[in-house]
Amino acid sequence: PHTVVPATTAATLTAGSPTSVSGETVGLVATVSATDSSRTPVGTATFRDGTTDLGTVALDGAGQARLDTTAVPTGARTLTAVYNGGPDFVGATSPGLAHQVSPADVAVTVLSAPDPSSFGSLVTIGVTVAAVSPGSGTPTGTVTIRDGATVLAAPTLDASGQAQVTVSALAVGGHTLHADYSGDTDFNTATGSTIQTVDPDATTVTVTSSDPTSVYGTPVTISATVAGTGSATPTGAVTFSAGGRILGVVVLDGTGRAQVSVADILPAGAFVVADYAGDGSFTAGTGQVLQQVAPAATTATLAVTPTTPTVADLVTLTATVASPGATLVPTGVVDFYD
Numbered sequence: 001p002h003t004v005v006p007a008t009t010a011a012t013l014t015a016g017s018p019t020s021v022s023g024e025t026v027g028l029v030a031t032v033s034a035t036d037s038s039r040t041p042v043g044t045a046t047f048r049d050g051t052t053d054l055g056t057v058a059l060d061g062a063g064q065a066r067l068d069t070t071a072v073p074t075g076a077r078t079l080t081a082v083y084n085g086g087p088d089f090v091g092a093t094s095p096g097l098a099h100q101v102s103p104a105d106v107a108v109t110v111l112s113a114p115d116p117s118s119f120g121s122l123v124t125i126g127v128t129v130a131a132v133s134p135g136s137g138t139p140t141g142t143v144t145i146r147d148g149a150t151v152l153a154a155p156t157l158d159a160s161g162q163a164q165v166t167v168s169a170l171a172v173g174g175h176t177l178h179a180d181y182s183g184d185t186d187f188n189t190a191t192g193s194t195i196q197t198v199d200p201d202a203t204t205v206t207v208t209s210s211d212p213t214s215v216y217g218t219p220v221t222i223s224a225t226v227a228g229t230g231s232a233t234p235t236g237a238v239t240f241s242a243g244g245r246i247l248g249v250v251v252l253d254g255t256g257r258a259q260v261s262v263a264d265i266l267p268a269g270a271f272v273v274a275d276y277a278g279d280g281s282f283t284a285g286t287g288q289v290l291q292q293v294a295p296a297a298t299t300a301t302l303a304v305t306p307t308t309p310t311v312a313d314l315v316t317l318t319a320t321v322a323s324p325g326a327t328l329v330p331t332g333v334v335d336f337y338d
Contacts, residue, residue, distance in 0.1 A: 006085070006086075006087065007034045007036055007039065007041075007090065008036055008090050008092075009032055009033065009035060009041050009083055009092040010032070010033055010035050010092055011030060011031070011032045011045070011082070012030070012031045012095070013028060013029070013030050013079060013080060013081040013094040013097045014029050014031075014097070015028055015029075015079070015097060015099055019099070019100045019101075019102065020072065020100075020102075020134075021101065021134060022073075022074045022102070022104040022135055022136075022137060022185075023070050023104055023136030023137035024070065024135055025068050025069065025070050025136075026068070026069055026070070026099070027068050028047050028054075028067045028068075028069065028081070029064060030047065030057075030059075030065045030066075030067075030083070031063060032059060032065075032083040032092065034089060039088070041083065041086075042059055043058070043083065043089065044056050044058050044059065044065070044084050045057055045084065046081070046082045047067045047069070047079065047081055048079065049072055049073065049078075049079055050077070050078060054069050054071055055067045065081075070136055070137075073101060074102065074103055077100070078096040079096065079097045079098075079099050080094050080095075080096055080097065081093070103183070103184075103185070103186055103187050103188045104131050104132065104134075104136070104137070104186060104188065105131075105132040106129050106130060106131055106135075106181060106190045107129075107130050107190065108143070108190045108191060109127070109128045109129075110126070110127055110145075110177060110194040111125070111126045111194060112125045112126070112177055113126075115196055115197060116196075116198065116199050117170070117196070117199070118198070118199055118200070118201040118229055118230060119170075119171070119199070119200055119228070119230065119232060119282065120168060120201050120229070120231050120281070121168065121229060122167070123166065123167055123198075124165070124166050125145055125152070125164065125165050125166075125167065126162065126163075127143045127162065127163045128161060128162050129143065130161060131187065135187070137187075138159065138160065138161045139157060139161045139181065139183075139184060140157055140184045140187075141157060141181065141182045142155065142163075142182045143163050143179045143180060143181050144179070144182070145165055146180070147170065147175050147176075147177055148178075152169075153167070168230065168231060170198045171281070172199065172280060172281050173198060174195060174197050175195070175196045176193055177196050178191055178192070178193045179191065200278070200281055200282055200283045201229055201230055201232065201234075201281065201282050202228065202229055202283050203226050203234055203276060203283055203284070204285060204287070205224055205225070205226050205274055205275075205276050205286055205287030206225045207272065207273075207287040207289040208223050208289060210222075210223075212291060212292060213292045213294070214265070214291065214292070214293055215293070215294050215295075215297075215326070216263075216293050216294065216296045217264065217296045217323055217328040218296075218325065218326060218327070219261050219262070219327065220261070220262060220263070220291065221261045222240055222247070222259065222261075222262070222272050222274070222291070223258070223259045224250075224257070224274035224276070225256060225257045226257075226276045226282070227256055233255065233256045234252060234256050234276070234279060235279045235281075235282075236282070237249055237251045237277055238250055238274050238277075239274070240260045240262075240273070240274055241275070242265050242270045242271065242273070242291065247260050247262050247272070248260035248262070252276075263326070263328060264328055265291050265293050271288045271289065271290055271291070272288060272289050274286065274287050274288065296330075297323065297324065298323050298330055299321070299323075299324060300320070301319070301320045301322075302317060302318070302319050303317075303319075304316070305318070317336050
């Protein structure tokens, strides 16, 4: 009788570098040799990070197995190679190999649209956080979006490492929009930025009359509404005029509206113009309405003093001209006849 027992083996593990960054490809080579046999071991080797399997690879003709992996977690790791043995060879485990995986750097890209935008209009800010080679993977966490020192939002990155917000509170002028990535276990913090230009918003001035066909001397309310293209409300003042004559200068209320009440719009049928001066955030604008003004009806009464004069007496004739319903007193000339 003769008994042949499996040959004992020894395993070693080497890496291309003792350090890497998260997501970087790490090249691991396991070498298995027989300690009491001239034959080369066959079978497979399993690469492990602690108790976590990274992959299993068949030995080649030289008793080696190579695994290129990006799955080594961040931190101080102890890697081993386990030869799984077989009918002719006893399994073996390599000594632990120290390997340090550091967080990878990232690039933060910030885009805003539309650029330039108008004051009060919506601006969409998009942020992409991507690993910088040789790192790989998708960053997680949050980005803080700010305009200078003013925080606008702090969204969470989605599964593709992107975030998007929409804002409308940017003042007129140039803005440096920053996106500060908070980092996570596998990726370092980083900041990106872009320039956003905000122009004054264009305005429309709508003018209406409470009585477009009024009678001279009857009060008429002229209203002007100033609006931009966005959600913000213009401020400032409106100057009302007709035929070159200023009817009033009125400050806009909280709804962007101004009113003036007049009774002596001349000339009859003139356009009433409302000129908005702008306020820095909104451009100047003008609007008008056609105000048709009919002459007011009048009455004339004559008084004679004394009522029963004699020849050669001094007689005073007094004419009184009035406009019933009007708030103004007629002017002009009266001719007296006998």
